[in-house]
Amino acid sequence: MSTLRLAPAVQGTRILGLGSAQPERVVTNDDLSQVMDTNDQWIRERVGIVERRFGDEKDTVVSMAVEAGSKAIAAAGLAPSDLDTVIVANCTTKKPIPNAAAQVAELIGIKAAGGFDLNAACAGFCYGLGVASDLVRAGSSRRALIIGSEKLSDIVDPTDRSTAIIFADAAGAAVVGPSDEPGIGPVAWGTAGDLVDMIGMTESAHIFQEGQSVFRWATTKIAPIALRAIDLAGLKPSDIDVLIPHQANLRIVEAIAKKLRKEGAREDMVVADDIVYSGNTSSASIPMAMDHMRAAGQIHSGDVALLVGFGAGLSYAGQVVVCP
Template sequence: MTTLRRAASVPGTRILGLGSAQPEQVVTNDDLSKTMDTNDTWIRERVGIVERRFAGEKDTVVSMAVEAGAKAIADAGLSPSDLDTVIVANCTTKSPIPNAAAQVAELLGIKAAGGFDLNAACAGFCYGLGVASDLVLSGSSKRTLVIGSEKLTDIVDPTDRSTAIIFADAAGAAVVGPSDEPRIGPVAWGTAGDLVEMIGMTERQHIYQEGQSVFRWATTKIAPIALKALDLAGLTPADVDVLVPHQANLRIVEAIAKKLRKEGAREDMVVADDIVYSGNTSSASIPMAMDHLRAAGKIHSGDVALLVGFGAGLSYAGQVVVCP
């Protein structure tokens, strides 16, 4: 029997650097009230959003990914030649080919990179982070750039207040590389395909969601996924310094945090609330929230972060990471 040589493996992986990018245009709740039947109080009470960013004509999934990716590479103290793989998690590119990853790699100067897009909607970054970690662990990649980038305004009906008040545009990125010990935990992921109709696209290619059904599902099913991720990492809720759930809705974020505290998470656990000033940016929300928390001095290198994403599919994924 022929024996194949295995690629070199490493003891563990870690996030080496973070970066994020947002368009310049700030859109407030009052701005939206000029084009639809809504107001600032109504939006704040239901989803917790104060403002969000909308892309301009020149902003694309690729351009925002390049900006966030470049920042993450610089934050890691690396150059593009130090990376060999690019993963772009997204669900909003206008065309499935060419993929965003190949374009991003070329624009960043990562030559001959392995590159592919990944679509797990709002869970995309956590899926991508899990894949990136496994690529490095197996020896298939030395260092991987994983980016969540979305231009949701391309698929939102601007007159539909159930979606137009929520979604926004942005990118968030992380560089994953080898570590002397595990600093990215195993991914706890899955799908609820029987609920696929809760979030989807209309015939006119606009996103829709059954808001109340998604809310009930997320507030009951996501905390157990977060607890599973902790168990896979050999930790307990008390070990968590920062909780970074997908920024779908502030009420969902707060409900997940409340359930984790009932299971032993500390009262001083930092809870990401980037939704307030960034809106729901799908696969970009988790890495961008981490980057913003760090910039604000609310989390620090070495903190234990619990990440959990969830969205259309219905797809979900979570893992524990140590902050870079």
């Protein structure tokens, strides 16, 4: 019997470059108070958001993904021709066909790319990062571009303060390539399908969520998942320099950090708080937060970062990475 030949595998992978994109329009809490029963103090106390960005007609899942992806490729010191795979994590494209990834690849200039969309809602980037890393390690891809891109303003009821104060538009991207030393740990992922009704879409195509139920679930279940990701990477909580959880709610972020510190994470562990000025951007939130922190000098090349995403599904995923 003939033996099939496998693509040559590589020892490890790492993030080579980051990029992000946001619309120009800034929407403050005071702006929202003009169209719904809310105010700046109420929003800050409950979710920690000061402002967010909403796109206009020219800002789409594809256009923001192209901008963020192009920046990530440039940051990696590569050309589009150096990549062969594009993954776009999103849950807000207006049309599922054609997929966003094929359009993004063509507009960036990545010819004949393997391209597909991935929907794990707010956990989408971590899911995509795990897939991209495995594709490169197995030799199925030379280098992959993973982008989280969302235009949540398209699916939010602008008068519903349970969602309209939270969600926003943005894209964040990372280039994944081979590395002699592992720079992306194994993914710890899963779903809680019995809780699928906590977050979803109404018949009028607006997003809804049971805010308090989601809050209780996230503040009790996500820290153990984060600890599992650390263990899978062969590390201890004290090895983590940076915590970048999905930017769902500042109170959730702070609760996760507190629980990790009780398990041995350092007091000087840097914790992402990008939600304050970006809002909840679903699959874009983790890569964009990492890119913003890098630009601000809050994190540095070689830092060990813990990423953990969670959202509708209920889906969750996390991994430890070395910052580019």
